[in-house]
Amino acid sequence: MFADRTDWNLAPNRLSQALDRHRAAGKPLIDLTVSNPTECGFDYDHQAVLQALSNPAALAYEPNPRGLASARNSVADYYAERGANVDIENIFLTTSTSEAYSYVFRLLCNPGDEILVPAPSYPLFGFLTEIQDVKLVHYPLLYDHGWQIDFHALQQAITTRTRAIIVVHPNNPTGHYTKSRELEQLNKICNTNDLAIIADEVFLDFSLSGANSNRSEGEFPSSGPRHDTFAVNLGALTFTLSGISKISGLPQMKAAWLVASGPASLTAPALARLELVADTYLSPNAPIQLALPSFLAHRHHFQSQLVTRVQGNLAELDSQLAVHSGVFRLAVEAGWYAVLRVPATRSDEDLALELLQSQNVYVHPGHFYDFPASGHIIVSLISQLNEFAEGLSRILATSFVSD
């Protein structure tokens, strides 16, 4: 009856089962996996957000495969504020970054073609690729005085079926930016092998420069992080994805985009083909497109609160770690998460289960993000400060020696 691609193992894993039981039993819970900004106590200008949705221009239908010019102009302005000059003809609006991935996979891949995806990284890539009949192939990131691409392994992972390399810039959950010298190498590899770059920049604006104190394990490489957008990369065919779910903290509004850049000989046909893909769906709705300039303007108010929250939680983390041996946090350059290095005396899932059952604290185990080895748990830095401090002290009160 059903397609093989949806033949998933839908049984919940041990941790989600335990979480369901925990919640059903009405037990208290400190959730250090939170990623929904609308549930984290940030101040939103409710009136402005709602007012933006009632533009009378929404009563007319103006279909445009790329999206309304006024909305794309606001996206171009976003890049201009970062010093990047993006032509609105190279922008396509989508309802989510996930949808933008599907457009790009459809553009680049025949069934069974391969996409290189960093590990550790965003857990949704498995589904995003599978649904489009594309094969996900991991390439490793290495942690050695900060995170970096293992280029030797990446080159070895390339086959005749490889179509693109995904970079998450900065990455979730490791919080590191792709460095300039890495971009040069990526461009070279892509040109040699006829590959495209797909750059996911949903966390681009959440830089935490100066956030690494003495308790982080390792320092930035001397070249420093590269905060620049990929949206103006001309060195290889590049698709840059972003949206307001993170940038403005408005995941419920479903507005995102992709920007195509690169050598004109490749971007011109890419844009022409994408136009037909997008024209087939025309998915972004008029009220949201008309509201996009206002939602993007909202980002400054949101981002300053978010970065203050993240820095506060990082300071708390460092002060608790300062009097605790055996647990470190990895260096973080940006984003909403911290990776804790803990003694690998049991699997990360067993540790997360124990923290849930004995401490009422929920964290993500490293394997959820495809960390290659045990000894990593991930905590959300956008949690409310008091919850974060309490949850962390309970984590550190746990014995890391297995029973």
Ligand SMILES: Cc1ncc(COP(=O)(O)O)c(C=O)c1O
């Ligand atoms: C790296 C990354 N890309 C994309 C998304 C989701 O973006 P959207 O809500 O626009 O689909 C997330 C959400 O957590 C993410 O971590």
